[in-house]
Amino acid sequence: MILIPDVLQFDFMRRALAVGLIVAAVAPTIGLFFVVRRYSAIADTLAHVSLAGVAAALVAGTAAIPTAFLVSVASVLGIEHLREKKTLPPDTIVSLFLFGGLALGVVLLGFSHGRNVNIVNYLFGNILTVSQTDIISVAVIGGIAFLLTLLLWRQLFAVAIDEDSAEAAGIHVKTLNRVLSILGAATIAISMNVVGVLLIGALMVIPVLAAMQFRLGFHGTWRLSLIFSFLSVIFGLIASFYLNLASGGTIVLSAIICFMVASLVAGQQRGK
Amino acid sequence: MSIKAHHLSFARNGENIIHEFSFEIKDGDYVGVIGPNGGGKTTLLRLLLGLAKPTHGTIEIDGRPVTDTRVRREIGYVPQRGGNLDPLFPATVREVIRSGRTARLGLFKPFSRADERSVNKAIKALGIEKLLSRPMSHLSGGERQKVLLARALACEPKMLFLDEPVDGLDPLSRDQFYALLRQLNDDGMTIVFVTHDVHAIAEQANSALCLKHQLVCHGRKACYIDKDELQDLVHADREELRKHHDT
Numbered sequence: 069m070i071l072i073p074d075v076l077q078f079d080f081m082r083r084a085l086a087v088g089l090i091v092a093a094v095a096p097t098i099g100l101f102f103v104v105r106r107y108s109a110i111a112d113t114l115a116h117v118s119l120a121g122v123a124a125a126l127v128a129g130t131a132a133i134p135t136a137f138l139v140s141v142a143s144v145l146g147i148e149h150l151r152e153k154k155t156l157p158p159d160t161i162v163s164l165f166l167f168g169g170l171a172l173g174v175v176l177l178g179f180s181h182g183r184n185v186n187i188v189n190y191l192f193g194n195i196l197t198v199s200q201t202d203i204i205s206v207a208v209i210g211g212i213a214f215l216l217t218l219l220l221w222r223q224l225f226a227v228a229i230d231e232d233s234a235e236a237a238g239i240h241v242k243t244l245n246r247v248l249s250i251l252g253a254a255t256i257a258i259s260m261n262v263v264g265v266l267l268i269g270a271l272m273v274i275p276v277l278a279a280m281q282f283r284l285g286f287h288g289t290w291r292l293s294l295i296f297s298f299l300s301v302i303f304g305l306i307a308s309f310y311l312n313l314a315s316g317g318t319i320v321l322s323a324i325i326c327f328m329v330a331s332l333v334a335g336q337q338r339g340k
Numbered sequence: 341m342s343i344k345a346h347h348l349s350f351a352r353n354g355e356n357i358i359h360e361f362s363f364e365i366k367d368g369d370y371v372g373v374i375g376p377n378g379g380g381k382t383t384l385l386r387l388l389l390g391l392a393k394p395t396h397g398t399i400e401i402d403g404r405p406v407t408d409t410r411v412r413r414e415i416g417y418v419p420q421r422g423g424n425l426d427p428l429f430p431a432t433v434r435e436v437i438r439s440g441r442t443a444r445l446g447l448f449k450p451f452s453r454a455d456e457r458s459v460n461k462a463i464k465a466l467g468i469e470k471l472l473s474r475p476m477s478h479l480s481g482g483e484r485q486k487v488l489l490a491r492a493l494a495c496e497p498k499m500l501f502l503d504e505p506v507d508g509l510d511p512l513s514r515d516q517f518y519a520l521l522r523q524l525n526d527d528g529m530t531i532v533f534v535t536h537d538v539h540a541i542a543e544q545a546n547s548a549l550c551l552k553h554q555l556v557c558h559g560r561k562a563c564y565i566d567k568d569e570l571q572d573l574v575h576a577d578r579e580e581l582r583k584h585h586d587t
Binding site: 104106219220222223225226228229230232233234235236237238239279280283284285286287288289 | 391
């Protein structure tokens with residue numbers, strides 16, 4: 069109670085917390101569907117591809133978050149197109165885009181003339197870099213992604229249970245798969261400044277895994293994953309401020325602590 | 341609901357999985373689809389469900405294309421061994437059964453009392469009231485199949501498709517499951533199920549649709565007892581089949 073007001077005296081921490089709380093709500097909400105559908109590898113790939121978007125933004129002098137989002141969306145559509153053609157194994161398609169995105173990012177950075185230092189902030193997150201423009205981008209993209217997920221919740225859930233049954237019932241599975249991947253791209257784009265693209269996959273996955281330990285229903289797992297996600301972001305940001313640690317790493321380590329505690333508690337409950 | 345398939349063919353990578361056949365399934369029929377592994381059973385089911393497009397030919401359900409939304413909403417489907425559902429999928433039995441109403445609700449319609457009544461009716465028909473709050477991961481194979489059948493029934497289908505519905509079940513669960521299907525068929529539902537078990541068809545179905553890339557035969561049970569070709573096809577004992585048929 070004494071620490072929090074100190075933290076909030078600084079503008080950059082208020083901005084980081086604002087962005088962090090939006091990310092904390094969006095990441096596990098969309099991450100839940102990625103986890104149950106075993107799409108986690110796509111989240112990682114999109115994170116790497118979004119680096120190419122950041123590099124392109126640095127070269128072109130455009131805003132990083134929207135540019136990274138657009139590049140990720142283009143990649144998502146490419147991945148889904150190749151998956152549907154079924155001429156390549158799905159895991160190799162994902163690898164193709166992962167390495168391709170990373171390579172393109174490295175090459176583009178060569179044209180950025182000394183602005184490479186910024187890329188480290190996007191790789192690992194830096195709360196000092198959150199600007200007022202970032203808050204607006206994160207609020208708009210994150211808000212739309214969150215509301216769209218809630219709107220499509222029932223359909224996404226039916227598809228997650230079984231694609232064939234959902235399609236046989238008349239649900240547009242291919243469209244929903246594309247939308248889910250685009251929502252994943254949006255989550256990654258808005259999380260770059262807070263946890264960094266290399267760690268955002270963790271915030272989409274670990275709070276969900278922690279909640280799954282309790283074997284609740286789908287809604288129960290989602291609600292609990294939100295709690296773990298908020299705890300991880302708030303605790304991680306405060307700890308990184310007072311202990312002068314990297315924000316992204318501290319948030320993800322907080323999430324891992326949540327997972328370990330959840331595993332212990334759930335294990336004891338099951339043992340009773 | 342009735343099915344009419346005209347000159348149906350399906351090829352993948354230049355290989356004919358299903359080659360040029362026609363058949364009709366009448367309203368209220370209870371049909372077992374049988375054939376050897378790789379003979380096209382599951383492909384035929386996917387075509388009937390609209391999950392794959394025929395290379396040639398057409399399928400009509402009640403005179404409408406299978407891809408018609410009105411047709412799809414009157415069809416129930418129970419996948420083999422729980423479909424692709426992950427054993428650790430975090431959902432309760434009730435949540436999974438309620439998802440059977442999703443296609444009927446669309447994006448904006450809230451889950452109404454009428455929807456709840458349909459769900460409860462399906463739950464009662466399967467006798468799984470005690471399982472409702474349990475996670476799917478805590479169910480046995482037989483219980484999972486019952487839940488998936490309840491999900492299919494929650495959409496109040498007029499026609500039910502099942503892919504190897506009792507695969508992996510113990511004999512008691514198997515008998516219970518088939519008794520439920522028999523009851524549904526007695527109530528007027530058209531049922532089509534795929535199996536590799538010729539005895540299941542002899543014991544359960546009213547007619548058989550036997551295929552090995554082409555239609556070997558289609559009709560009442562006797563069709564596969566009288567055909568030598570089918571005997572070789574399913575590797576079953578003819579006398580044993582006749583015994584099932586006679587009983």
